[in-house]
Amino acid sequence: MSERDRIPSTPLHVTINGRRQPVEDVPNELMMLDYLHEYRNLTGTRYGCGIGLCRACTVIVDHEDGTSEERRTCITGAHFFEGKSIRTVEGHAERDEDGEIASLSEVQQQFLEHFSFQCSYCAPGFVNAATVLVERLQREPVAREALEDTISDALEDHLCRCTGYVRYYRAVRDAVLATPGTIKEG
Amino acid sequence: MRRVLLMAGLLVAATGVARAADPGADTDRVERGRYLARAADCAACHTSEGGTPYAGGHPIETPFGTVYGTNITPDDDYGIGDYSADDFHRALTEGELPDGTQLYPAMPYTDYHGISRADSDALYAYFMSLDPVHQQSTQTDLAWPFSMRWTLNAWNWLFAPDDSDDSDESTADRGRYLVDTLGHCGACHTPRNAFGAVESDHRLEGAVIGGYEAPALTPDALAGRGWTASDLTRFLRDGRSPQGSMYSEMYPVFHHSTRYLREDDLSAMTHALLGDDPPEPTPLAAKSSTTDGQGAQLYLDNCAGCHGSDGRGVARVASAMPGNTTLRLDSPRNLVKVIHEGIEARSFGTFERVQAMPGFADDMDADQIAALATWLRQRWGGHDDTVDTAAVEDIIGASSD
Known part of the structure; x- marks a missing residue:
């Protein structure tokens, strides 16, 4: 045994x-x-x-x-x-028939483009949290003026010891803005 | 003759100068007042969260409405700047302001009634030494008929103590003075009658306040939950002990008050609580409890990550479960509340901060909380009974479904 x-x-x-x-x-x-x-x-x-x-x-x-x-x-x-x-x-990423990564999710792509993480240790948690946020905003859009606070509320518990959060924050904002239906019009 | 008068005048002037120039006496009195203010936990009500110390604003929920702690800095308009030492003593020990207004007994003047005049004067000296804060206190908002302050005269006649105990520190029981008078432990730990007055014949027998149980602090009750004198002293000093850590409304008491107390005063308090001949702490009944079933699996899934599958916890992170005082309480109330609401992040001492315990209001229904609470109490609290779902619903409120 x-x-x-x-x-x-x-x-x-x-x-x-x-x-x-x-x-x-x-x-x-x-x-x-x-x-x-x-x-x-x-x-x-x-x-x-x-x-x-x-x-x-x-x-x-x-x-x-x-x-x-x-x-x-x-x-x-x-x-x-x-x-x-x-x-x-x-x-999160789309994969091809061989299982290789074909394209990244919007959140992942924005994290790369903004150089959001350095050591990457916290990145998996941030990817998941930001994805939950984007999906929630698709169901329950917020006004543009409320977006900054919404991002802070959703992600403030996640710790990152390299980047000072600014690049994460900008990337999440851009991922939200690039996703249709997340912002209330008017 | 004129010269004699002049000499006398000079002497008086010299004495006056000498008094004003002796910084030691005043500094000592102010420092003593600072210590007494901590022992009396004035900040608990007179300091709002994140606010200037003693500038008021902390809301105190009572069954009759919300009372707000007032500004007790020496501001002439909104504080106690125009109080004399006599005025201060009367407000502190009788609940009566200089203009005759009666304070609501949320201010524990019935407990403070026994504060000695010397201590009152030291407290006065301390508060008058603070920088005045020009900030109006929030107005108290009570429902009729409690909004009528004149009714308090009748309340006082019925419930306020009338024998002024002129406490002499050399002979008075220092511990009882700290527990009953300055510390006003009974304000929460002694049950109150329908008029909101403490039932003095049930001193420290425990009460429910703000949804939590302020546990009984009688010698038998403390020993029954496994408390020893040294653990109790440690609990007051450090906010933690092998029996658990301070949370809910007891945490601010530690944070503002007991952590500042001298070792001899802490020992005196412990002595006053456990008595001259402390009962033997009741050992935790040996259990051969189950390690399977719904309660056990809920524990493993939701709690064991921090408290350990063996319940030993993580030092300085998560309390150990075996013999934990919340598990040993007869009532499951506090356990259920903690599972449901979690515990806020707290700091213990200068260099330690403990992260929040999550609440499980969104994850567990009343049935599951009942199963988890039952298992925890049987496994590590020495209980045989089960916590039923209806009791949990009663504690967390029927709205949670």
């Missing part, structure tokens, strides 16, 4: 980046971040502080009603995601 078999485990059903994952026994106390790294080899989601503070480990949870939300995987158990569908930083 292997070591893993002795740990209380339960089958986990989860969809990641649009694909149903193979169902296997996952330890009841495993954090989602470890599941992504160790079971799915999706290492783009970063382990930062380990106490849910820095948000580098943020992924997107997609709800059936079309809404989405951020979730910190370093402090949330894998089984919290039972039956749920999530997106990680690996799931």
Whole structure:
């Protein structure tokens, strides 16, 4: 009997980046971040502080009603995601038939063009948070004057220790403005 | 004769000069006043969040309406600049302003009634030494009939203590003075009657205030939750102890008041709370509780990332669960509130800041909170009972569904 078999485990059903994952026994106390790294080899989601503070480990949870939300995987158990569908930083770009990246998402592209990140450690969390924001604004547009505050409110919990946030901020603003339907007219 | 008078005049003048030129006495008194103001936690109500110290504005929710802490800096128009030491003493200990206006008993003058005149004068000296802040206090907004201040005369006649305890520090029980008078612990921890007056025959037996339980602080209640004298002293001094950390309305008490108290005063308070012969702390009942089921899995999914799957927590980050005082309370109220609302970020001491605990109002329904609370209380709180969904709904409000 292997070591893993002795740990209380339960089958986990989860969809990641649009694909149903193979169902296997996952330890009841495993954090989602470890599941992504160790079971799915999706290492783009970063382990930062380990106490849910820095948000580098943020992924997107997609709800059936079309809404989405951020979730910190370093402090949330894998089984919290039972039956749920999530997106990680690996799931944003369009890929070709060979699985190679064909084009980046608007948020990713703006982050590159604005030189938003330097060391990139926080970038996966920012990509996911900014994507959740853009998608929310498509459903619930805001007035142009309210955009700056909206971006601050949505992203202020995410920590970046290189860039001073200004480049992230400009990139998110431009990603929102480049996405139709996010700004209320008038 | 004229020369004698002149000499006498010079002597008086010289004495006056000597008094004014002796900075030690005044500085000592001001410093003592500063310490007493902290022990009495004046800032809790008279300083608004992010506001100038003692310039007023902090809202105090009462069952009768909202009362705002007033400006107690020495501003002539909006503060206490024109108060004499007598005026100050009367406001502090009788709740009566110089113009005869009665203060609402949100100002704990019934507790402060026992403040000694010497301490009142030191507090007065301290507040008068502050820079005046020209800022009007927010007007109190109470519903009728409580908006009629004259009714307070009847309230005072019924509920205010009438024997002035001229506290002599050499003989008075310093701890009781700190707990009951300056610290006015009973303002939250003693239940109140329908008129909002503390029930003095149920001193420190616990009460619900602002939706949270201010737990019972009687010796038996404290020992029943595992408190020792040294842990209690540590809790008051550091805001944390093996039994948990201060949160909700107790955190500002630590932040503004107890962390500044001298070690001998903290020990005196602990002594006053636990008594001369503290009861043995009740050990946590050994449990062979389940590690599976809904409550256990909710814990692993939502809590264990910081508090650990074994509940040991992370030092200086997340409290340990075994024997945690919130889990050991008879009522699940505070546990349910914390799960539902989370805890704000707090600083403990100069170099430590603890991040917020998230609330799970959007993630867990009443059923799930009940299952989690039940499991936590059984696993690490020494309880056998279950928390039912209706109790959770009652605590978090029926609107949460």
